[in-house]
Amino acid sequence: MDEALLDKEATFLALDLDDRLLRALGNMGLVHPTLVQSKAIPLALAGKDVLARAKTGSGKTAAYCLPVLHKILATKEQLPIDSEDRTKTRALFLVPTRELAEQVTKYVLDLIKYCDKEVSVVNIATNSPLNMQAPLLAELPDVVVSTPAKVMKHLVARNLDLSQSLEMLVIDEADLVLSFGYEDDIRGIIAHLPKIHQSMLLSATLNKGVESLKSLVLSSPAVLKLEDDREELNNLVQYVVRCTEEDKFLLAFVILKLRLIAGKCILFVNDINRCYRLKLFLEQFSIRACVLNSELPLNSRYHIVEEFNRGVYDYIIATDESDKMGENDQEGSDNEDAEKKNKKRKRGQDKEYGVSRGIDFKGVAAVVNFDFPQSARAYTHRVGRTARAGNRGMSLSFITTEDTPTSSKQRDEQVFERVVREQQKRGSEIQPYKFDMKQVDGFRYRSTDALRMVTRSSIREARVKEIKQEILNSEKLKSHFEDKPRDLQFLRHDKELRPGQVRPHMKHIPQYLLPKIAGIAQADGIATTPNVGFVPLNKPKRRSKRGKKGSDPLKNLGKKKR
Numbered sequence: 001m002d003e004a005l006l007d008k009e010a011t012f013l014a015l016d017l018d019d020r021l022l023r024a025l026g027n028m029g030l031v032h033p034t035l036v037q038s039k040a041i042p043l044a045l046a047g048k049d050v051l052a053r054a055k056t057g058s059g060k061t062a063a064y065c066l067p068v069l070h071k072i073l074a075t076k077e078q079l080p081i082d083s084e085d086r087t088k089t090r091a092l093f094l095v096p097t098r099e100l101a102e103q104v105t106k107y108v109l110d111l112i113k114y115c116d117k118e119v120s121v122v123n124i125a126t127n128s129p130l131n132m133q134a135p136l137l138a139e140l141p142d143v144v145v146s147t148p149a150k151v152m153k154h155l156v157a158r159n160l161d162l163s164q165s166l167e168m169l170v171i172d173e174a175d176l177v178l179s180f181g182y183e184d185d186i187r188g189i190i191a192h193l194p195k196i197h198q199s200m201l202l203s204a205t206l207n208k209g210v211e212s213l214k215s216l217v218l219s220s221p222a223v224l225k226l227e228d229d230r231e232e233l234n235n236l237v238q239y240v241v242r243c244t245e246e247d248k249f250l251l252a253f254v255i256l257k258l259r260l261i262a263g264k265c266i267l268f269v270n271d272i273n274r275c276y277r278l279k280l281f282l283e284q285f286s287i288r289a290c291v292l293n294s295e296l297p298l299n300s301r302y303h304i305v306e307e308f309n310r311g312v313y314d315y316i317i318a319t320d321e322s323d324k325m326g327e328n329d330q331e332g333s334d335n336e337d338a339e340k341k342n343k344k345r346k347r348g349q350d351k352e353y354g355v356s357r358g359i360d361f362k363g364v365a366a367v368v369n370f371d372f373p374q375s376a377r378a379y380t381h382r383v384g385r386t387a388r389a390g391n392r393g394m395s396l397s398f399i400t401t402e403d404t405p406t407s408s409k410q411r412d413e414q415v416f417e418r419v420v421r422e423q424q425k426r427g428s429e430i431q432p433y434k435f436d437m438k439q440v441d442g443f444r445y446r447s448t449d450a451l452r453m454v455t456r457s458s459i460r461e462a463r464v465k466e467i468k469q470e471i472l473n474s475e476k477l478k479s480h481f482e483d484k485p486r487d488l489q490f491l492r493h494d495k496e497l498r499p500g501q502v503r504p505h506m507k508h509i510p511q512y513l514l515p516k517i518a519g520i521a522q523a524d525g526i527a528t529t530p531n532v533g534f535v536p537l538n539k540p541k542r543r544s545k546r547g548k549k550g551s552d553p554l555k556n557l558g559k560k561k562r
């Protein structure tokens with residue numbers, strides 16, 4: 001665990017939490033609270049409203065789950081065993097996406113492992129229709145997890161009545177809630193809550209949206225701004241590469257095929273067709289990857305994340321369609337355009353999809369922005385999928401040097417400028433990464449050839465094939481998510497979409513290219529590749545004394561600091 005994330009020697013014991021929660025924490029391997037946890041938990045336990053801004057992966061979920069669960073347990077302990085008051089919905093956790101709702105619910109289930117007779121949780125941000133969820137809500141679970149839209153629907157349908165019962169409201173990823181178009185839902189929900197209740201807002205960035213939520217939801221809150229702690233940022237090494245569209249593909253092929261990034265990797269693209277373009281390109285070299293986008297059925301999306309976290313897949317090509325919402329993402333900017341764009345999302349695409357925001361992908365060695373994000377906020381959330389919980393990680397972002405139908409040099413550069421300014425404010429920098437293109441050129445012919453095979457019609461076909469495949473998978477997964485894990489390893493999500501195009505001779509790197517790359521030194525999940533040309537121009541500045549010991553910033557990536 002990163003020292004900077006810790007309140008030094010303190011353990012969770014110091015936070016006076018219920019013993020059963022402490023046992024569960026131990027079981028989850030969590031010993032020392034992170035900074036946001038050690039600051040926010042005592043305030044929340046004391047009944048304060050809290051606004052906490054803390055960087056991605058800093059443990060915000062436990063920072064709100066623990067005090068809420070502790071308070072529920074403490075309240076119930078005071079009540080006679082037959083008291084009606086024991087059974088009521090006391091806490092509501094609002095999150096912007098269904099993926100996050102599923103993740104938070106699982107987290108709560110882990111935390112209540114030793115008191116699940118006392119505390120119950122229900123996730124209603126699923127595909128089930130309202131009438132099927134109504135009986136679950138009628139049982140008055142202690143905690144309800146949802147997206148704002150789904151809660152509002154149940155309130156209107158009178159399946160849920162929080163007007164007397166709700167004690168604690170939490171809005172996670174608060175910076176995203178308004179840009180996902182949930183403002184009306186939040187206002188509606190607030191109108192259904194008792195006048196007196198405790199609220200917490202948690203966010204990785206602050207923007208105008210968080211400010212308006214703050215005035216809407218919080219009263220005299222304690223405000224924690226913890227992401228300026230410069231020490232924390234050293235865990236993420238950030239690089240940028242400027243190149244043509246064709247070279248993006250060439251470099252992605254070289255990086256993955258030669259395992260220059262060893263370990264798990266998320267490649268972000270800006271739309272669904274790009275997902276399939278990259279997948280079809282890579283699969284010709286037998287590089288397998290899952291795609292993750294808003295068109296896939298919910299169960300498949302859950303399962304892909306679950307299996308990626310279990311280590312079944314190394315590469316995910318994810319769209320970050322919600323990016324388009326944040327084009328004007330300077331602090332204090334207006335989100336109206338964003339909301340309109342979000343509402344316009346095409347049929348078949350899930351408005352409540354989002355994997356770059358809040359999802360706890362485990363052990364990601366690197367995030368590759370294959371397409372540069374369309375907002376600085378999106379950049380923060382995307383790169384926040386690596387270097388989580390004290391682990392180290394790397395981000396590599398491509399900026400296009402030409403205009404194509406899908407990319408714009410000017411837009412990439414504008415967003416990059418904003419990103420650089422924001423990173424500088426946090427004491428962090430993004431360094432150019434200089435590939436030795438002479439060495440990479442040996443692979444150019446293959447790359448160009450493979451790229452030529454990926455036509456618009458092949459992308460269309462692949463997209464349809466994948467959806468069909470995943471709808472079938474999703475049916476099989478239903479019982480998995482309803483009844484609890486069955487072994488579903490046979491349901492792979494990274495199957496080739498055009499097996500006919502996979503060319504065996506492309507699978508292996510020919511000998512004549514190998515000598516120059518044989519010396520790649522793999523270390524701690526990320527390769528160090530000085531002899532291939534994957535060389536940083538400047539070594540990242542290390543601010544902590546301990547950090548000075550490491551000579552190459554890449555060498556220890558993916559490794560936990562001790």
Ligand SMILES: Nc1ncnc2c1ncn2[C@@H]1O[C@H](COP(=O)(O)OP(=O)(O)OP(=O)(O)O)[C@@H](O)[C@H]1O
Pocket residue numbers: 001029030031032033034037054055056057058059060061062203204357358359360384388389
């Ligand atoms: N005290 C702790 N010690 C070690 N690991 C922790 C601790 N608290 C949380 N973690 C782990 O850190 C990871 C990130 O936590 P979490 O998802 O809550 O971060 P977050 O701040 O909500 O990130 P994001 O802003 O991206 O949503 C999780 O895998 C979690 O289990």
